[in-house]
Amino acid sequence: MSNRYAVILAAGQGTRMKSKLYKVLHPVCGKPMVQHVVDQITKLDIQEMVTVIGHGADKVKAQLGEASHYALQEEQLGTAHAVMQAQSMLEGKEGVTIVVCGDTPLIKAETMESLFRHHEELSAKATILTARIDNPTGYGRIIRNEEGLVEKIVEHKDATDAEREINEINTGTYCFDNVALFEALKNVSNDNVQSEYYLPDVVEILKKQGEVVTAYQTNELEETLGVNDRVALAEAERIMRNRINEQQMRNGVTIMDPANTYIETDVVIGQDTVILPGTIIKGKTVIGADCQIGPNTEIESCEIGDETVIRQSAAYKSLIGSRVNIGPFAHIRPDSDIKDDVKIGNFVEIKKAVFGEGSKASHLSYIGDAEVGKNVNIGCGSITVNYDGKNKFLTKIEDDVFIGCNSNLVAPVTVGKGAYVAAGSTITKDVPGSALSIARAHQVNKENYVDKLNQKK
Numbered sequence: 054m055s056n057r058y059a060v061i062l063a064a065g066q067g068t069r070m071k072s073k074l075y076k077v078l079h080p081v082c083g084k085p086m087v088q089h090v091v092d093q094i095t096k097l098d099i100q101e102m103v104t105v106i107g108h109g110a111d112k113v114k115a116q117l118g119e120a121s122h123y124a125l126q127e128e129q130l131g132t133a134h135a136v137m138q139a140q141s142m143l144e145g146k147e148g149v150t151i152v153v154c155g156d157t158p159l160i161k162a163e164t165m166e167s168l169f170r171h172h173e174e175l176s177a178k179a180t181i182l183t184a185r186i187d188n189p190t191g192y193g194r195i196i197r198n199e200e201g202l203v204e205k206i207v208e209h210k211d212a213t214d215a216e217r218e219i220n221e222i223n224t225g226t227y228c229f230d231n232v233a234l235f236e237a238l239k240n241v242s243n244d245n246v247q248s249e250y251y252l253p254d255v256v257e258i259l260k261k262q263g264e265v266v267t268a269y270q271t272n273e274l275e276e277t278l279g280v281n282d283r284v285a286l287a288e289a290e291r292i293m294r295n296r297i298n299e300q301q302m303r304n305g306v307t308i309m310d311p312a313n314t315y316i317e318t319d320v321v322i323g324q325d326t327v328i329l330p331g332t333i334i335k336g337k338t339v340i341g342a343d344c345q346i347g348p349n350t351e352i353e354s355c356e357i358g359d360e361t362v363i364r365q366s367a368a369y370k371s372l373i374g375s376r377v378n379i380g381p382f383a384h385i386r387p388d389s390d391i392k393d394d395v396k397i398g399n400f401v402e403i404k405k406a407v408f409g410e411g412s413k414a415s416h417l418s419y420i421g422d423a424e425v426g427k428n429v430n431i432g433c434g435s436i437t438v439n440y441d442g443k444n445k446f447l448t449k450i451e452d453d454v455f456i457g458c459n460s461n462l463v464a465p466v467t468v469g470k471g472a473y474v475a476a477g478s479t480i481t482k483d484v485p486g487s488a489l490s491i492a493r494a495h496q497v498n499k500e501n502y503v504d505k506l507n508q509k510k
């Protein structure tokens with residue numbers, strides 16, 4: 054096998070997206086388009102990867118990090134000009150270079166590998182990944198001669214009516230003999246409708262020099278989508294979503310309504326977990342086996358154990374144990390650590406709190422900046438008062454504590470092991486272990502008071 058290099062084109066603004074965000078950074082199932090491309094290329098045996106950046110260069114670099122080298126294209130004069138920016142890094146090196154556009158997020162490593170193989174088997178100087186699609190509008194068309202051999206690529210905007218009838222398109226992915234590529238690039242002109250230096254023109258230049266130029270036509274039509282506007286972005290999202298859901302189902306996850314389930318690429322889910330409709334699972338979430346998630350639940354970057362049930366709730370950047378029961382309508386905010394066998398019921402908000410094994414907050418509570426021990430029962434409507442308007446303070450509730458309904462725990466405060474807090478208390482001082490604390494006004498009953506009032510009238 055020859056040396057292999059990759060060039061990813063990611064310098065364009067993406068005018069047709071009509072967006073502040075640079076095109077290749079638009080996410081598909083939570084991951085920027087260009088990251089999808091790089092992740093697939095990383096699976097191949099590549100000696101050197103160069104990403105051409107320009108618009109939003111710093112942001113693209115920050116996104117991709119060390120995975121790639123970078124070449125800066127200061128002015129976006131076209132795709133050939135873009136590849137030319139990698140000249141100092143790649144020119145003259147023996148081997149094969151794959152060029153991929155950063156706006157084709159659905160392309161798979163397997164397809165690129167087949168492209169490489171085809172290119173190498175035919176000892177070609179250029180091999181274009183092509184596809185036949187129903188609506189080729191906007192794509193470059195593959196022009197073949199009478200013998201069926203590739204002659205050149207004509208961009209949609211430059212094509213004649215007859216050429217526009219051709220439905221074999223350039224997917225924007227190619228393999229080139231690296232030495233020939235950088236030689237040919239020097240001869241590309243910008244004499245076309247868009248006054249741009251087109252990379253596809255390299256094909257015609259090599260052909261005219263009598264070199265072997267071929268096409269590898271893929272049947273994986275869904276992989277070839279180039280995202281230039283938000284309509285195509287939604288299409289890419291739909292295809293990627295199906296792919297992810299299908300993979301999860303094949304791994305043993307039940308998804309009741311895949312068309313209404315939104316799982317990002319890096320999510321891991323265990324066997325026999327059931328995902329109910331309207332559920333969105335994002336980021337680096339890991340869910341164990343035998344869980345039930347949803348309906349209508351949003352989970353972002355959480356680690357969840359086995360046999361946990363989360364209904365109609367939201368959970369972010371937190372740890373959630375096994376056999377935990379959350380919701381309906383609960384809110385788990387970042388940095389929470391909910392241990393095994395916990396119950397978090399309806400209209401309960403947990404923020405930056407450790408919630409110990411077997412403890413319960415079943416209804417209408419706010420528990421923020423807290424350390425809750427094991428087997429604690431937090432009564433309906435009880436809250437931690439963690440904020441004095443300037444600073445946040447910690448509430449500690451030790452094991453086996455019982456907090457009566459509608460209590461306020463004014464932090465910083467500790468309720469000792471096994472203590473009871475009477476309903477309606479506002480606790481401002483520490484409660485010793487095993488004590489009963491009552492912090493509310495004594496009840497006064499004025500006998501017959503209402504009758505007397507009525508007599509005065």
Ligand code: UD1
Nearest residue numbers: 062063064065129130131132135155192193223224225279
């Ligand atoms: C390109 C191809 C077209 C093909 C289609 C497949 C050209 C001239 N046309 O068209 O034949 O059918 O992709 O999706 O190549 N870029 C740069 N610098 C530039 C210009 C573009 O880095 O100066 C990058 C863009 O960020 C983008 C990629 O190259 O990721 C492709 O550019 P785009 O403008 O989307 O080309 P298309 O019109 O889609």
Ligand code: MG
Nearest residue numbers: 156279280281
């Ligand atoms: Mg494009």
